[in-house]
Amino acid sequence: MERGRNLKRFPSDDxxxxxxxxxxxxxxxxxxxxxxxxxxxxxxxHEISVCELQGKTVAFLPRHGRGHTVPPHxxxxxxxxxxxxxxxxxxxxxxxxxxxxxxxxxxxxxxxxHDLIDFTRQRHLTFFDQPPVTHIDFTEPYCPEIRRILLxxxxxxxVVHERAIYVCTEGPRFETPAEIRMFRxxxxxxxxxxxxxxxALARELGICYATLCFxxxxxxxxxxxxxxxxxxxxxRVVMPKVRNVIMEAVxxxxxxxSCQCALSPELGRKKGV
Ligand code: HPA
Numbered sequence: 001m002e003r004g005r006n007l008k009r010f011p012s013d014d015x016x017x018x019x020x021x022x023x024x025x026x027x028x029x030x031x032x033x034x035x036x037x038x039x040x041x042x043x044x045x046h047e048i049s050v051c052e053l054q055g056k057t058v059a060f061l062p063r064h065g066r067g068h069t070v071p072p073h074x075x076x077x078x079x080x081x082x083x084x085x086x087x088x089x090x091x092x093x094x095x096x097x098x099x100x101x102x103x104x105x106x107x108x109x110x111x112x113x114h115d116l117i118d119f120t121r122q123r124h125l126t127f128f129d130q131p132p133v134t135h136i137d138f139t140e141p142y143c144p145e146i147r148r149i150l151l152x153x154x155x156x157x158x159v160v161h162e163r164a165i166y167v168c169t170e171g172p173r174f175e176t177p178a179e180i181r182m183f184r185x186x187x188x189x190x191x192x193x194x195x196x197x198x199x200a201l202a203r204e205l206g207i208c209y210a211t212l213c214f215x216x217x218x219x220x221x222x223x224x225x226x227x228x229x230x231x232x233x234x235x236r237v238v239m240p241k242v243r244n245v246i247m248e249a250v251x252x253x254x255x256x257x258s259c260q261c262a263l264s265p266e267l268g269r270k271k272g273v
Pocket of ligand 1: 097098099100169174175191192193216217218219220226231
């Protein structure tokens with residue numbers, strides 16, 4: 001498949017250039033949308049909703065599938081990212097719930113990480129399994145242009161941290177207090193289970209990617225036991241802010257990209273398919 005050719009057109013007669021990957025709470029932005037599944041060499045994507053948002057055709061991909069049924073370590077990250085690539089997506093805005101490792105961060109705060117550390121263990125982490133051996137540049141793992149727009153919009157709705165290192169763990173269990181102390185020593189600020197390999201796969205295909213995180217809990221060992229209910233409850237409360245930032249960011253996204261993300265080798269171009 002060559003990018004930009006034979007791309008599917010949606011109701012507004014537009015190709016989808018922006019995608020949002022998120023968990024629960026964002027679906028309502030996409031209630032009246034066209035639902036599609038996209039076949040890829042890595043399997044079929046989750047259901048993708050496509051609709052017009054702020055005058056732009058936007059795709060929404062629920063990372064954990066419809067009804068939040070797939071745990072973090074079982075998500076088919078390659079199928080999801082490749083499906084968006086096939087649609088013609090150039091920019092991905094992700095959202096992630098995170099635990100705060102940095103004691104200055106509090107539940108409900110927004111975070112736009114600038115760097116990451118990958119502690120996942122058993123995920124398919126690349127599209128480049130075959131020759132030619134390919135190493136993407138990941139010096140700046142998150143797109144600076146999307147980050148700038150997310151930060152500008154997030155500052156209007158509440159507390160936002162603009163320098164933060166995201167550490168991705170394998171899950172599905174939460175971390176031990178010792179792991180969190182180690183991550184803090186390494187300089188990590190927030191912890192989550194789904195940020196990788198998503199960010200790296202997007203870069204491999206030349207897609208801009210940044211994430212709007214929200215702190216759903218203090219990380220393990222900081223304030224008592226961790227429960228999924230606590231994480232879900234804070235997520236529910238902060239979600240209107242997240243939706244607001246996403247809508248505003250989509251609205252302000254320039255037509256053309258001025259970052260370097262697309263300079264990474266694209267799978268299609270590299271393989272000449
Ligand atoms: N750890 C890992 N992932 C998470 C957490 C956490 O504390 N909170 C939300 N996602």
